Amino acid sequence: GAVVSQHPSRVICKSGTSVKIECRSLDFQATTMFWYRQFPKQSLMLMATSNEGSKATYEQGVEKDKFLINHASLTLSTLTVTSAHPEDSSFYICSAREAFSAKGGRSTDTQYFGPGTRLTVL
Amino acid sequence: LAKTTQPISMDSYEGQEVNITCSHNNIATNDYITWYQQFPSQGPRFIIQGYKTKVTNEVASLFIPADRKSSTLSLPRVSLSDTAVYYCLVGASTKIQGAQKLVFGQGTRLTINP
Numbered sequence: 001g002a003v004v005s006q007h008p009s010r011v012i013c014k015s016g017t018s019v020k021i022e023c024r025s026l027d028f029q030a031t032t033m034f035w036y037r038q039f040p041k042q043s044l045m046l047m048a049t050s051n052e053g054s055k056a057t058y059e060q061g062v063e064k065d066k067f068l069i070n071h072a073s074l075t076l077s078t079l080t081v082t083s084a085h086p087e088d089s090s091f092y093i094c095s096a097r098e099a100f101s102a103k104g105g106r107s108t109d110t111q112y113f114g115p116g117t118r119l120t121v122l
Numbered sequence: 123l124a125k126t127t128q129p130i131s132m133d134s135y136e137g138q139e140v141n142i143t144c145s146h147n148n149i150a151t152n153d154y155i156t157w158y159q160q161f162p163s164q165g166p167r168f169i170i171q172g173y174k175t176k177v178t179n180e181v182a183s184l185f186i187p188a189d190r191k192s193s194t195l196s197l198p199r200v201s202l203s204d205t206a207v208y209y210c211l212v213g214a215s216t217k218i219q220g221a222q223k224l225v226f227g228q229g230t231r232l233t234i235n236p
Contacts, residue, residue, distance in 0.1 A: 110171055
C-alpha cells in the first residue's frame with residue numbers, strides 16, 4: 001500500500017513552454033501533498049504544500065505564479081512549471097500524506113514519495 | 123521544526139551491520155522520527171518510523187533513547203544494493219494541526235563495498 005505515482009517520469013521541453021507534472025496517490029486519499037525540487041548532489045527542497053480544495057502554500061522564494069499547483073481531488077495534485085527556463089531543470093518529487101492514529105490515541109502521519117520527474121529545459 | 127544532524131557519509135562492507143545516528147536535540151513532544159532511503163534519480167522510500175525505544179520491521183531497526191534527542195537507524199547485513207542516501211527527519215501532525223511539512227537535511231551517503 002501507500003503508493004504514489006508521478007507522470008511523466010521524464011520530460012524535455014523548449015525554453016518558454018509550460019510543463020505539467022501529475023502526482024497521484026494510488027491506494028489512499030491524501031488531503032495534503034507536497035512538492036519538492038532536488039538539484040544534483042543536493043537534498044530535497046520543499047517548494048509548496050498542496051491542500052485539497054484550497055490554495056497551495058508556497059515556501060519562501062518559490063514563485064507561485066511560475067509554479068502553479070492544483071489539488072482538485074483527494075488523489076491528484078498537479079504542478080505546472082510555466083514559461084520554463086533552463087534554470088528550472090531539476091528533479092521534481094511529490095509526496096502524499098497518509099494519516100493514521102497510533103496506539104495511545106496519538107495521531108501521526110507518514111509521507112510517501114513519488115518516483116520523481118526529471119525536467120530538462122533546453 | 124526540529125533540525126537534524128547526520129554524518130555526511132559512511133562506508134561499510136557487504137554483510138556488516140550499519141548504524142547511522144541522527145541528532146535532533148530540539149525534538150518536540152509530538153514529533154515522530156522517520157527515516158527515508160533515496161537512490162539516484164528516485165524519490166525517497168520510507169524505511170521506518172518511531173516515537174521511542176525500539177522499532178523493528180523487515181528491513182531495519184530504529185533505536186531511540188529515552189531523551190529522544192538522537193536516533194540510530196540499524197541496517198542488518200547490508201548488501202551492495204543498500205548504497206544510497208539516508209535521511210532522518212522529525213515531524214508530526216495532530217488531527218488539529220494537520221500535516222506538518224518535512225524539512226530534509228543533507229542526509230548520509232552510505233557506500234557499501236564488496
